[in-house]
Amino acid sequence: MTDKTVSILLIEDNPGDRRLIQEMLAEAANVTFNVQYAERLEAGLECLGQNGAEVILLDLGLPDSQGLETLRAVHDRASEMPIVVLTGLNDEMVGVRAINEGAQDYLIKGQVDTQLLRRTIRYAIERKQAEERERRLQMQLSLSNRLASLGLMVEGIAHEINNPLASVIGVSQILTGEDVPEPVRDDAKTISDNAQRVADIMSNLLAFARQHRLERAYVNVNDVVMAALEVRARPLDGGNITITTRIDPALPSTMADANLLQQAFLNLIINAETEMKLANGKGNLVITTELVEETIHVSFADDGPGIARANLAHLFDPFFSTRGVGQGRGLGLSVCYGIVTDHRGRINVTSQPGQGSVFTVELPVVAQEDRAAAS
Ligand SMILES: Nc1ncnc2c1ncn2[C@@H]1O[C@H](COP(=O)(O)OP(=O)(O)O)[C@@H](O)[C@H]1O
Ligand SMILES: [Mg+2]
Structure with a gap:
C-alpha cells in the first residue's frame, strides 16, 4: 500500500475508547488516519455534511441516542457512507443486526487490535464503493429501460395526436382570417392558440422520444x-x-x-x-x-x-x-x-x-x- 490518508469520522462519547482507537490508528505504518470525532449523535450528523470523511466509526450508545436508532439516524443521513459499528462485549447480536440495517461491519470493543481495525476500515470502504457502483449501475439500467419504453409509448401517442392536431391548427387559423365575422374570429383565435400549446407539448414529447432529425x-x-x-x-x-x-x-x-x-x-x-x-x-x-x-x-x-x-x-x-x-x-x-x-x-x-x-x-x-x- 502506498502512503495515503484516510479520513475517519469517529462518533464515540467514551474518552477511553476514543483514545484507544486513535492510538491504534496512529500506529499504522504507511497510512495516515485523519480522525475527526464527535461525542454526540447530533454533533456527528453535523460533521457529516462538512468534512469529507470516507468512513464512520459509530458507537451505538451515545448520550443523545441509543442502540440501532443511532445507526438508523446516521444511515438515513449518509446512506452512501460506509459505517462500522462499535458495540460492547455483550452486544454481538446488535452488531449482526446493524449489518442487516446497512452497517458494513461491527467491532466489539475490547477485542480490537490495530490490524483488525485497519483491515475492517479498509474493507468497509472498498465494499461500500463496490456496492455503490453496483447500485448506480442498476439504477441507470432500470432507468434507461423504463425511459426507453416510455419513449415508445410517447412516440405512439404523439404520432396519433399530431395529424388531427394539424387540422385543428390549420382550420382554426383559417377562421382567424379577415373575412370571418369577429366573434367567430375571436373564438377561432382561442382554439388556435391552445392547439398551438398542445403542439408545443407534443414536440417536446417527441424530443424525449428521440425523434430528432439531427444536423450533426x-x-x-x-x-x-x-x-x-x-x-x-x-x-x-x-x-x-x-x-x-x-x-x-x-x-x-x-x-x-x-x-x-x-x-x-x-x-x-x-x-x-x-x-x-x-x-x-x-x-x-x-x-x-x-x-x-x-x-x-x-x-x-x-x-x-x-x-x-x-x-x-x-x-x-x-x-x-x-x-x-x-x-x-x-x-x-x-x-x-x-x-x-x-x-x-x-x-x-x-x-x-x-x-x-x-x-x-x-x-x-x-x-x-x-x-x-x-x-
Ligand atoms: N437543479 C435542480 N435542483 C433541484 N431540483 C431540480 C433541478 N433541476 C430539476 N429539478 C427537479 O426536477 C423536476 C423536473 O424538471 P424539468 O423536467 O425541467 O421540469 P420542470 O422544470 O418543468 O418542473 C423539477 O420540477 C425539479 O423538482
Ligand atoms: Mg425545467
Whole structure:
C-alpha cells in the first residue's frame, strides 16, 4: 500500500475508547488516519455534511441516542457512507443486526487490535464503493429501460395526436382570417392558440422520444455552453444568481447538433436558476467542461435545494415536476435526456438534499481526424 490518508469520522462519547482507537490508528505504518470525532449523535450528523470523511466509526450508545436508532439516524443521513459499528462485549447480536440495517461491519470493543481495525476500515470502504457502483449501475439500467419504453409509448401517442392536431391548427387559423365575422374570429383565435400549446407539448414529447432529425457537425462543446449562456444573458428578475464557468480550453470536439445541445444545456441552466431562486432567492451555478476518461463532461453544479432521493429516479420522466401547477410542465429534463441520448451521450445527476445538485452531460469525443472512422 502506498502512503495515503484516510479520513475517519469517529462518533464515540467514551474518552477511553476514543483514545484507544486513535492510538491504534496512529500506529499504522504507511497510512495516515485523519480522525475527526464527535461525542454526540447530533454533533456527528453535523460533521457529516462538512468534512469529507470516507468512513464512520459509530458507537451505538451515545448520550443523545441509543442502540440501532443511532445507526438508523446516521444511515438515513449518509446512506452512501460506509459505517462500522462499535458495540460492547455483550452486544454481538446488535452488531449482526446493524449489518442487516446497512452497517458494513461491527467491532466489539475490547477485542480490537490495530490490524483488525485497519483491515475492517479498509474493507468497509472498498465494499461500500463496490456496492455503490453496483447500485448506480442498476439504477441507470432500470432507468434507461423504463425511459426507453416510455419513449415508445410517447412516440405512439404523439404520432396519433399530431395529424388531427394539424387540422385543428390549420382550420382554426383559417377562421382567424379577415373575412370571418369577429366573434367567430375571436373564438377561432382561442382554439388556435391552445392547439398551438398542445403542439408545443407534443414536440417536446417527441424530443424525449428521440425523434430528432439531427444536423450533426463537429462542434466544440465550450462554444455551445457559451452560446447557451448568451441566450440566458437577458437579466431575468434580479441578478442574484452567479454563474461561473470553468472551461477546459483543450477540450476535443464532438459530433453534435449544436442547436439541440444548446437547448439541453439551457434547460439545465434554467432549472438550476429556478430551483435556487425558489429555495434561497439566490445562488451559484458552476458550469465545468472537462475531459474525463476520454469522454467530454459538462457539469452544472448548483447550490440550490437539492433533490430528494425518492425523486431522483423520476426526474427524467415526462411530466415529472415538483413545481406548482402552471409553473413547470415537467418536460425540460425529458427533453435533455432525449437530446443527450441521441448524441450517444449520458446524463447523470447527483444531489445532496439541502446542499445542491450536479447534472452532468457526458458526450463522446469525435475528433476531426476521426472523420473516416466516424462515418
Ligand atoms: N437543479 C435542480 N435542483 C433541484 N431540483 C431540480 C433541478 N433541476 C430539476 N429539478 C427537479 O426536477 C423536476 C423536473 O424538471 P424539468 O423536467 O425541467 O421540469 P420542470 O422544470 O418543468 O418542473 C423539477 O420540477 C425539479 O423538482
Ligand atoms: Mg425545467
